[in-house]
Amino acid sequence: MALVALALVIWAGAWWLNVRLSARKDGWVRTVVPAIFGVTILVVWELVVRGLEVPLVILPAPTLIAERFAGSIPILWADFVQTFLKGALSGFVMGVAAALATAVLVDRSDFLRRGLLPVGNFIAALPIIGTAPILVMWFGFDWQSKAAVVVVMIFFPMLVNTVAGLREASAMQRDLMATYGASYWQALWKLRIPAAMPFVFNGLKISTTLALIGAIVAEFFGSPTVGMGFRISTSVGQLALDMVWAEIVVAALAGSAFYGIMAGLERIVTFWHPAQRR
Amino acid sequence: MRAVFPVLTVVTVLVSLWYLMLIPMNSHQAALEAERAGVVVSPETARDRRDLSGWAVALRNPGPVLGGVWAQERPRLPAPHQVAIELWETTVEKKITSKRSLVFHGWITLSATLLGFAIGTVMGIVLAVGIVYNRAMDLSVMPWAIASQTIPILAIAPMVIVVLNSVGLQGLVPKSIISAYLSFFPVVVGMVTGLRSPDGSQMDLMRTYSAGGGQVFWKLRLPASLPYLFASLKIGIAASLVGAIVGELPTGAVRGLGARMLAGSYYGQTVQIWSALFAAAICAAVLVGIVGLIQRATLRRMGLA
Numbered sequence: 001m002a003l004v005a006l007a008l009v010i011w012a013g014a015w016w017l018n019v020r021l022s023a024r025k026d027g028w029v030r031t032v033v034p035a036i037f038g039v040t041i042l043v044v045w046e047l048v049v050r051g052l053e054v055p056l057v058i059l060p061a062p063t064l065i066a067e068r069f070a071g072s073i074p075i076l077w078a079d080f081v082q083t084f085l086k087g088a089l090s091g092f093v094m095g096v097a098a099a100l101a102t103a104v105l106v107d108r109s110d111f112l113r114r115g116l117l118p119v120g121n122f123i124a125a126l127p128i129i130g131t132a133p134i135l136v137m138w139f140g141f142d143w144q145s146k147a148a149v150v151v152v153m154i155f156f157p158m159l160v161n162t163v164a165g166l167r168e169a170s171a172m173q174r175d176l177m178a179t180y181g182a183s184y185w186q187a188l189w190k191l192r193i194p195a196a197m198p199f200v201f202n203g204l205k206i207s208t209t210l211a212l213i214g215a216i217v218a219e220f221f222g223s224p225t226v227g228m229g230f231r232i233s234t235s236v237g238q239l240a241l242d243m244v245w246a247e248i249v250v251a252a253l254a255g256s257a258f259y260g261i262m263a264g265l266e267r268i269v270t271f272w273h274p275a276q277r278r
Numbered sequence: 279m280r281a282v283f284p285v286l287t288v289v290t291v292l293v294s295l296w297y298l299m300l301i302p303m304n305s306h307q308a309a310l311e312a313e314r315a316g317v318v319v320s321p322e323t324a325r326d327r328r329d330l331s332g333w334a335v336a337l338r339n340p341g342p343v344l345g346g347v348w349a350q351e352r353p354r355l356p357a358p359h360q361v362a363i364e365l366w367e368t369t370v371e372k373k374i375t376s377k378r379s380l381v382f383h384g385w386i387t388l389s390a391t392l393l394g395f396a397i398g399t400v401m402g403i404v405l406a407v408g409i410v411y412n413r414a415m416d417l418s419v420m421p422w423a424i425a426s427q428t429i430p431i432l433a434i435a436p437m438v439i440v441v442l443n444s445v446g447l448q449g450l451v452p453k454s455i456i457s458a459y460l461s462f463f464p465v466v467v468g469m470v471t472g473l474r475s476p477d478g479s480q481m482d483l484m485r486t487y488s489a490g491g492g493q494v495f496w497k498l499r500l501p502a503s504l505p506y507l508f509a510s511l512k513i514g515i516a517a518s519l520v521g522a523i524v525g526e527l528p529t530g531a532v533r534g535l536g537a538r539m540l541a542g543s544y545y546g547q548t549v550q551i552w553s554a555l556f557a558a559a560i561c562a563a564v565l566v567g568i569v570g571l572i573q574r575a576t577l578r579r580m581g582l583a
Contacts, residue, residue, distance in 0.1 A: 019414040030417060037418035058441055115284030119292075125512070126562050127520045129432075130535075130555040133543035138354065212430040220436070220527050221543055228433070236436045236528060239444075244437045252429040259428035 003051030014040035068242040083228040086143035087215035091150025099158030149218040154207035165199025201266040302332025303355035308346030394457020395518040402465030436528035453525035460521040461514030468510025472503025508573035
């Protein structure tokens with residue numbers, strides 16, 4: 001019980017500190033306060049789990065998870081390569097390329113755009129993850145089927161965003177291109193694709209999360225004996241929850257890094273956009 | 279109305295493409311069935327055909343293949359009409375208490391979705407109000423709420439199900455918790471943006487009216503947040519349904535649309551998978567549609583739409 005009481009005290013103390021800190025207007029407060037909050041959660045989690053002697057099969061303590069993480073880096077790395085690099089990333093590249101190409105084609109015809117946009121919006125809201133069992137059946141258990149699930153999942157969000165973005169250049173800007181005597185491809189390349197970039201990156205950022213989810217969940221329907229989804233579902237079956245949490249840490253790190261890279265690229269590519277100006 | 283004709287055209291093209299794809303996807307199986315029925319096909323055995331593509335088999339044996347790809351028992355790709363017939367048979371013609379009825383399974387998934395969506399929305403709104411009114415909470419929680427959107431949280435679904443199962447919670451509640459979790463963060467992020475959307479002049483106007491904190495909340499902040507809330511609710515309810523479906527996978531495929539998909543993939547019942555998929559799609563479309571209708575009605579009464 002002493003540990004639980006200590007947890008409560010630490011919680012109250014950290015909260016008091018955060019309240020005091022957030023009254024200040026300094027810039028560093030914006031990094032320090034969330035960091036204190038995150039660390040406090042970990043400490044309280046650790047103390048409560050140890051204090052109440054919560055069994056491992058319900059909630060392992062953070063130190064146990066860290067220990068397992070450090071102890072099984074080769075396995076976690078193999079899973080990461082299988083699920084993220086082979087499945088999610090290749091699917092991401094293919095899906096994005098297909099959606100961008102389709103968007104440029106669709107954009108040429110007003111009729112197609114009016115037809116495809118509502119359909120695309122509709123499909124983007126559907127539980128596309130349900131196609132996973134079908135695609136696993138078609139493309140086999142290895143990463144190809146996971147990449148296929150990712151392609152199907154990200155295609156329509158990317159398409160809808162890109163098509164909307166290609167409409168973004170204003171009439172005035174298009175007229176300017178016309179007065180320069182620019183051809184369709186010149187206007188596309190020099191005006192409309194750059195103007196579409198904020199929308200494209202919005203789609204890319206949504207797709208990073210979707211790609212990881214697709215690759216992991218598709219493994220629940222069948223996989224070789226390696227992969228993050230495979231490890232999660234088999235470790236859950238063995239009640240080895242520390243392993244499950246270690247995989248979740250990997251997924252969280254991979255997901256945030258992937259998103260962060262896209263956000264960084266966005267800042268470089270769309271430096272001119274008001275949202276990126278500092 | 280301008281969109282009806284183009285949309286119909288696109289849908290027709292998609293369905294036609296689907297029918298066209300039946301030929302290469304199912305031609306091996308069709309040729310095999312023709313061979314077993316005593317028809318001479320070329321190449322003669324399945325082993326010789328194995329290395330040929332689906333189109334090649336179809337071109338060499340147009341008769342048997344074109345006759346056989348549309349209505350197989352377990353096709354690699356079922357035809358749209360097979361899926362439609364299966365949907366009709368398992369929704370309308372079966373009693374809804376039957377374990378083979380999609381209405382039965384659909385309701386199991388839907389009830390978990392709706393319960394989880396309600397929990398997630400209420401908790402999301404409460405947290406958003408806390409974040410807007412408490413700077414310490416804003417600085418502590420908001421970065422984590424945004425960061426958590428980049429994490430594939432669906433991956434923890436199997437663990438949640440199994441852990442709650444081991445403490446005696448089964449059925450509806452664990453799935454709803456996953457649904458609630460998935461709809462929670464979109465609502466928090468949208469609602470925080472919405473509650474902050476009134477600009478300085480509007481807040482100043484409230485101050486000149488000498489409005490109290492509660493009045494500012496109920497008469498300015500909350501109404502101003504509704505467009506943002508509805509946009510989040512549409513994302514949230516679709517995510518809730520996905521959560522409920524994925525939450526059904528690790529329990530060993532007993533009940534619900536997710537279970538129908540998993541069972542279908544175990545036994546190669548492709549028509550069953552496709553019909554469960556379409557049932558899920560219809561549910562999602564109806565749920566998002568209902569939220570959209572409420573959105574339109576509410577915003578119209580408020581004079582915003």
